[in-house]
Amino acid sequence: MKNFKKNKEDFTCEKCSFFVVGNGYTNHCPECLWSKHVDVIPGDRLDLCCGLMEPSRFEKDGGEEALVHRCMACGHEKRNKLSQNDNYDKVISLVKSRIG
Ligand SMILES: [Zn+2]
Ligand SMILES: [Zn+2]
Structure with a gap:
Protein backbone atom coordinates (compact mmCIF):
# COMPACT_ATOMS: atom_id res chain seq x y z
CA MET A 1 0.00 0.00 0.00
CA LYS A 2 1.21 3.40 -0.93
CA ASN A 3 0.77 6.07 1.61
CA PHE A 4 -2.20 7.53 -0.22
CA LYS A 5 -4.05 10.09 1.78
CA LYS A 6 -6.93 12.03 0.39
CA ASN A 7 -6.01 15.65 0.43
CA LYS A 8 -8.72 18.16 -0.35
CA GLU A 9 -6.20 20.29 -2.22
CA ASP A 10 -5.44 17.56 -4.76
CA PHE A 11 -8.15 16.41 -7.09
CA THR A 12 -8.79 14.98 -10.51
CA CYS A 13 -10.73 17.34 -12.73
CA CYS A 32 -10.01 23.88 -18.31
CA LEU A 33 -10.74 26.26 -15.39
CA TRP A 34 -13.72 24.24 -14.21
CA SER A 35 -14.27 23.85 -10.51
CA LYS A 36 -16.39 21.70 -8.27
CA HIS A 37 -18.94 22.74 -5.71
CA VAL A 38 -17.32 21.26 -2.64
CA ASP A 39 -15.67 24.30 -1.16
CA VAL A 40 -17.85 25.22 1.76
CA ILE A 41 -17.47 27.77 4.48
CA PRO A 42 -15.38 26.09 7.18
CA GLY A 43 -17.72 24.41 9.58
CA ASP A 44 -20.65 24.64 7.20
CA ARG A 45 -21.25 21.11 6.00
CA LEU A 46 -24.71 21.80 4.65
CA ASP A 47 -23.55 22.65 1.19
CA LEU A 48 -21.98 19.47 -0.16
CA CYS A 49 -23.50 19.84 -3.58
CA CYS A 50 -20.58 18.36 -5.57
CA GLY A 51 -21.90 19.82 -8.80
CA LEU A 52 -19.45 20.84 -11.50
CA MET A 53 -18.89 24.57 -11.64
CA GLU A 54 -18.36 26.22 -15.00
CA PRO A 55 -16.16 29.31 -15.37
CA SER A 56 -18.96 31.69 -16.24
CA ARG A 57 -17.22 35.03 -16.26
CA PHE A 58 -14.11 36.98 -15.47
CA GLU A 59 -13.93 39.92 -13.13
CA LYS A 60 -11.43 42.47 -12.02
CA ASP A 61 -11.73 43.74 -8.52
CA GLY A 62 -9.20 46.27 -7.31
CA GLY A 63 -6.68 45.00 -9.85
CA GLU A 64 -7.18 41.44 -8.74
CA GLU A 65 -8.29 39.06 -11.44
CA ALA A 66 -10.94 36.56 -10.51
CA LEU A 67 -12.98 33.90 -12.17
CA VAL A 68 -16.62 33.52 -11.27
CA HIS A 69 -17.71 29.91 -11.22
CA ARG A 70 -21.34 28.92 -11.48
CA CYS A 71 -22.51 25.55 -10.26
CA MET A 72 -24.28 23.55 -12.96
CA ALA A 73 -26.28 21.70 -10.33
CA CYS A 74 -27.58 24.43 -8.03
CA GLY A 75 -26.62 27.73 -9.68
CA HIS A 76 -24.46 28.87 -6.80
CA GLU A 77 -21.83 31.41 -7.84
CA LYS A 78 -18.41 31.75 -6.34
CA ARG A 79 -15.47 34.02 -7.08
CA ASN A 80 -12.06 32.44 -7.29
CA LYS A 81 -8.77 34.18 -7.55
CA LEU A 82 -6.81 33.27 -10.65
CA SER A 83 -3.79 31.14 -10.04
CA GLN A 84 -0.46 31.62 -11.79
CA ASN A 85 -0.75 28.03 -12.96
CA ASP A 86 -3.98 28.70 -14.78
CA ASN A 87 -4.15 28.23 -18.51
CA TYR A 88 -4.19 31.88 -19.46
CA ASP A 89 -5.23 31.15 -23.04
CA LEU A 94 -13.40 32.98 -21.84
CA VAL A 95 -13.13 36.77 -21.66
CA LYS A 96 -13.47 37.06 -25.44
CA SER A 97 -16.43 34.72 -25.56
CA ARG A 98 -18.21 36.89 -23.02
CA ILE A 99 -17.52 40.04 -24.99
CA GLY A 100 -18.57 38.30 -28.19
ZN1 LIG B 1 -10.09 20.43 -16.09
ZN1 LIG C 1 -23.86 23.44 -6.30
Whole structure:
Protein backbone atom coordinates (compact mmCIF):
# COMPACT_ATOMS: atom_id res chain seq x y z
CA MET A 1 0.00 0.00 0.00
CA LYS A 2 1.21 3.40 -0.93
CA ASN A 3 0.77 6.07 1.61
CA PHE A 4 -2.20 7.53 -0.22
CA LYS A 5 -4.05 10.09 1.78
CA LYS A 6 -6.93 12.03 0.39
CA ASN A 7 -6.01 15.65 0.43
CA LYS A 8 -8.72 18.16 -0.35
CA GLU A 9 -6.20 20.29 -2.22
CA ASP A 10 -5.44 17.56 -4.76
CA PHE A 11 -8.15 16.41 -7.09
CA THR A 12 -8.79 14.98 -10.51
CA CYS A 13 -10.73 17.34 -12.73
CA GLU A 14 -14.07 15.80 -13.62
CA LYS A 15 -14.27 17.93 -16.73
CA CYS A 16 -10.97 17.15 -18.44
CA SER A 17 -9.43 14.46 -16.17
CA PHE A 18 -6.39 16.58 -15.42
CA PHE A 19 -4.83 15.72 -12.06
CA VAL A 20 -4.63 18.94 -10.11
CA VAL A 21 -2.00 19.19 -7.41
CA GLY A 22 -3.05 21.89 -5.03
CA ASN A 23 -0.70 24.56 -3.79
CA GLY A 24 -2.91 25.83 -1.01
CA TYR A 25 -4.79 28.21 -3.29
CA THR A 26 -5.91 25.98 -6.12
CA ASN A 27 -9.61 25.25 -6.12
CA HIS A 28 -10.19 24.89 -9.82
CA CYS A 29 -8.60 23.06 -12.72
CA PRO A 30 -5.75 25.09 -14.28
CA GLU A 31 -6.31 23.38 -17.62
CA CYS A 32 -10.01 23.88 -18.31
CA LEU A 33 -10.74 26.26 -15.39
CA TRP A 34 -13.72 24.24 -14.21
CA SER A 35 -14.27 23.85 -10.51
CA LYS A 36 -16.39 21.70 -8.27
CA HIS A 37 -18.94 22.74 -5.71
CA VAL A 38 -17.32 21.26 -2.64
CA ASP A 39 -15.67 24.30 -1.16
CA VAL A 40 -17.85 25.22 1.76
CA ILE A 41 -17.47 27.77 4.48
CA PRO A 42 -15.38 26.09 7.18
CA GLY A 43 -17.72 24.41 9.58
CA ASP A 44 -20.65 24.64 7.20
CA ARG A 45 -21.25 21.11 6.00
CA LEU A 46 -24.71 21.80 4.65
CA ASP A 47 -23.55 22.65 1.19
CA LEU A 48 -21.98 19.47 -0.16
CA CYS A 49 -23.50 19.84 -3.58
CA CYS A 50 -20.58 18.36 -5.57
CA GLY A 51 -21.90 19.82 -8.80
CA LEU A 52 -19.45 20.84 -11.50
CA MET A 53 -18.89 24.57 -11.64
CA GLU A 54 -18.36 26.22 -15.00
CA PRO A 55 -16.16 29.31 -15.37
CA SER A 56 -18.96 31.69 -16.24
CA ARG A 57 -17.22 35.03 -16.26
CA PHE A 58 -14.11 36.98 -15.47
CA GLU A 59 -13.93 39.92 -13.13
CA LYS A 60 -11.43 42.47 -12.02
CA ASP A 61 -11.73 43.74 -8.52
CA GLY A 62 -9.20 46.27 -7.31
CA GLY A 63 -6.68 45.00 -9.85
CA GLU A 64 -7.18 41.44 -8.74
CA GLU A 65 -8.29 39.06 -11.44
CA ALA A 66 -10.94 36.56 -10.51
CA LEU A 67 -12.98 33.90 -12.17
CA VAL A 68 -16.62 33.52 -11.27
CA HIS A 69 -17.71 29.91 -11.22
CA ARG A 70 -21.34 28.92 -11.48
CA CYS A 71 -22.51 25.55 -10.26
CA MET A 72 -24.28 23.55 -12.96
CA ALA A 73 -26.28 21.70 -10.33
CA CYS A 74 -27.58 24.43 -8.03
CA GLY A 75 -26.62 27.73 -9.68
CA HIS A 76 -24.46 28.87 -6.80
CA GLU A 77 -21.83 31.41 -7.84
CA LYS A 78 -18.41 31.75 -6.34
CA ARG A 79 -15.47 34.02 -7.08
CA ASN A 80 -12.06 32.44 -7.29
CA LYS A 81 -8.77 34.18 -7.55
CA LEU A 82 -6.81 33.27 -10.65
CA SER A 83 -3.79 31.14 -10.04
CA GLN A 84 -0.46 31.62 -11.79
CA ASN A 85 -0.75 28.03 -12.96
CA ASP A 86 -3.98 28.70 -14.78
CA ASN A 87 -4.15 28.23 -18.51
CA TYR A 88 -4.19 31.88 -19.46
CA ASP A 89 -5.23 31.15 -23.04
CA LYS A 90 -8.39 29.63 -21.64
CA VAL A 91 -8.98 32.67 -19.51
CA ILE A 92 -8.51 34.97 -22.49
CA SER A 93 -10.85 32.92 -24.65
CA LEU A 94 -13.40 32.98 -21.84
CA VAL A 95 -13.13 36.77 -21.66
CA LYS A 96 -13.47 37.06 -25.44
CA SER A 97 -16.43 34.72 -25.56
CA ARG A 98 -18.21 36.89 -23.02
CA ILE A 99 -17.52 40.04 -24.99
CA GLY A 100 -18.57 38.30 -28.19
ZN1 LIG B 1 -10.09 20.43 -16.09
ZN1 LIG C 1 -23.86 23.44 -6.30
